Amino acid sequence: MVYRLTATVFLFLALFVLSLTIGHFPVPPLTAASILFSKFFALTPHWAPKMEIVILQVRLPRILAASLIGAGLSCSGAAYQGMFRNPMVSPDILGVSAGASFGAALSLFLCKSLVVTQLSAFVFGMAAVGITYLIGALFSKGGVPILIMILSGIIVGTLFNSFISIVTLVADVNNTLPSITFWMMGSLATISINDIAVAAVPILFGMAGIVLLRWNLNVMAFGDEEARAMGVRTGLLRFFLVCCATLVTAAGVAIGGVISLVGLIVPHMARFVVGPNYRYLIPASIIMGAAFLLAVDDLTRILFLSEIPIGIVTSILGAPLFLYLLLRSRKGWV
DSSP: OHHHHHHHHHHHHHHHHHHHHOSSSOOOHHHHHHHHHTTTSOOOOOSOHHHHHIIIIIIHHHHHHHHHHHHHHHHHHHHHHHHHTOTTOOTTTTSHHHHHHHHHHHHHHHTOOHHHHHHHHHHHHHHHHHHHHHHHHHHTTTSOOHHHHHHHHHHHHHHHHHHHHHHHHHSOTTTHHHHHHHHHHOOOTTOOHHHHHHHHHHHHHHHHHHHHTHHHHHHHTTOHHHHHHTTOOHHHHHHHHHHHHHHHHHHHHHHHOOOOSHHHHHHHHHHHHHOSOHHHHHHHHHHHHHHHHHHHHHHHHHSOSSOOOHHHHHHHHHHHHHHHHHHHTTTOOO
8 A cells, every 4th residue: 555655646746747847838847847946056047037937926836726725625525535434425515615605705796805705715614614513513412413414514505505696696797796706616827825825724734633533534434333432532533523624625715716526536536546444545635636636737727728717627527537436336435
């Protein structure tokens, strides 16, 4: 398993370097590497200033964003699937994407500030999951059964989607509505280094919590009663994992919009590579998620003269890929 995990790391690094060079304005690999190293070492520039602008101000921010968001969504998806013991669970099952989308739509309708939009998306995404968890706790008499949590998430997500419909209904069709629609499709085109610096803190913090507790997900696969018999405090563990996964997902949605199917598909792909052991599955999901979204972002940049939102491409590629994974996993997913 270690060798397979190492192979995924090299795959991601190769994609990272390749992503710097390809596009409508191609840059030679050695030149791209020299431009990056020039920020840390004293190198004499032998490239056009335009190349440095393309690499550092256009491609590098979206490459880092794609890697960070892809890794976060995949890590959250793997944690949710193990925590709820359900292969169909994705990071937005508890309503975080719907809540974040409503927060962004409301902000774009009221003030159109990018910083406020990202903050509003993050806050409402966290609030949606908080409402879901509260409903689950109330209706389960102190516990949080899996089925009640999932049903609560569906209801809360539907409610926030209705709020989004209200905002789009009253939005200005010539100005505000296109901004809301484009944001909800998911895009990395306008992300800056400052956006990444702000989002990296909650994403990395949340992923670190999931990585540190990934061994407990193996025990959770046996069910709550068996896990408690082994000394695992299932209620506290589930609460902490939900907080970490929600933190990661909300931060990713806040800067990149709604990017579908990454957190659902990539953990399944990782299972085929490293197996169901969460000791290896969580790191593999992180690396493969970063590589997957990075590859999809490259496609959006090179296949079309006019760039299309990355959320559309992940949905188009993800649907048939997920059907293929379902056919491959008829004997079980764990």
